[in-house]
Amino acid sequence: MSNTxxxxxxxxxxDGAVDLDATAATWQDAxxxxxxxxxxxxAIDSDYTAAMVQSVVDxxxxxxxxxxxxFAHARPSEAVHRTAISWLRLREPVEFGHPKNDPVRLVVALAAADAHAHTDAMKDIARVLADASRxxxxxxxxxxxxxxxxxSDTAPKKSPEAAAAAPTVPSTSTHEPATDSVESKGKILTVCGNGLGTSLFLKNTLDQVLDTWGWGGFVSTEATDTISAKGRAKEADFLLTSAEIARTLGDVGVPVYVIENFTSADEIDRALRELYDV
Known part of the structure; x- marks a missing residue:
């Protein structure tokens, strides 16, 4: 037995929520x-499983x-009895319809009893995915x-490429970030359909990049859902999200930037450089 x-x-x-050799015909099946x-x-009733499928349909x-x-999930509801995660690895990957990240071999499902209980677990997963060897x-x-x-090895990993490329801001400096492309309000929103799953992946990677740059004390970040983002977009410098959610948001009065890989510090680094004209 592991001493992990x-x-x-x-x-x-x-242990009973892990399958490392599953077979699925479609993404709905997975x-x-x-x-x-x-x-x-x-941990859940069948209504929550149906809601996870419907979230992708919608x-x-x-x-x-x-x-x-x-990362399958839906909004917290009465169908969730406690916060839990399941792990499904497919023998043969399936297509979800994503233009860049298909096909999918690993499906992790989250049941969140509230909007906060799972935050640390999301950071753990994001760090694992961002580490190529893990x-x-x-x-x-x-x-x-x-x-x-x-x-179990959940120590934060910073991207060597982002660290080498990012501007150096001394810890004792009072210099604020350059903001030629947008008028800075000191906030960035990450957005997903439910505000508690994929947007947290994106927020975690964004926070790592901002910390690497030395901008963590100047720019705050917040994970939110599409409804909240539409109402609060003008509080932020810009929104980071997926292509699907960007289409749902439409014109919110501030830039909406599409990120393909939510765990890629390099991709988010490039986005920030473009948006802040660094």
Missing amino acids: PVSTLNSLLA ITQAGAQLEREG NGPYIVVAPGFA RRALDEVSSVSELRDVL
């Missing part, structure tokens, strides 16, 4: 199986936040204990 320390992510993932794992653990494949990885290991582990070993 328990991370937040591991604590929400029951999400349904991931939901069924949570149902068997008593909003498109925005849950495919990184190459080969889908991401590869997720496709290679052959047991639950091996999976837990990979998930």
Whole structure:
């Protein structure tokens, strides 16, 4: 038995909610199986599984936040009995319809009892996906204990490329970020359909880039849903989101920038440089 320390992510993932050799014919089938794992653990009712599928029907494949990885979730509801995660690795990947990140082999489903209980677990997953060696290991582990070993190492990893390219701001400096392209309000919103899943992936990576730049003290970030983002967009410098959610948002009065890989510090670094004209 593994002596792996328990991370937040591991604590929400029951052994019975892991399948490392699943077969699915469609993306709907994959999400349904991931939901069924949570149902068997008593974390959710079947209504929540249906809501996860419907979220993709309504909003498109925005849950495919990184190459080969889908993060299935829906809004908190009475169908959720406790916060939990399931882990489904497919023998053969399936298409979700994402233009860049398909096909998907790994589907992780989240049942959140509220909008905050799962935040640390989302950071854990984002860090794993951002680390190339650990991401590869997720496709290679052959047991639950091996999976837990990979998930347990949750120390933040900064992108070497972003660190080398980012402007240096001394910690004692009072210099504020350059904002030639937008009039800065000191806030960036990350947006997804529900405001508690994929937008948190994006926020976590964004925070890492801002900290690498030395801008963490100047620019605040917030994960939100489409409805809130439409009402609050003008509070922010700009919005970061997926192509599907960008189409849903439409014109909100501030720039809406599409990110393909929510766990890529390099991609977000490039976006910030363009938006802030750095």
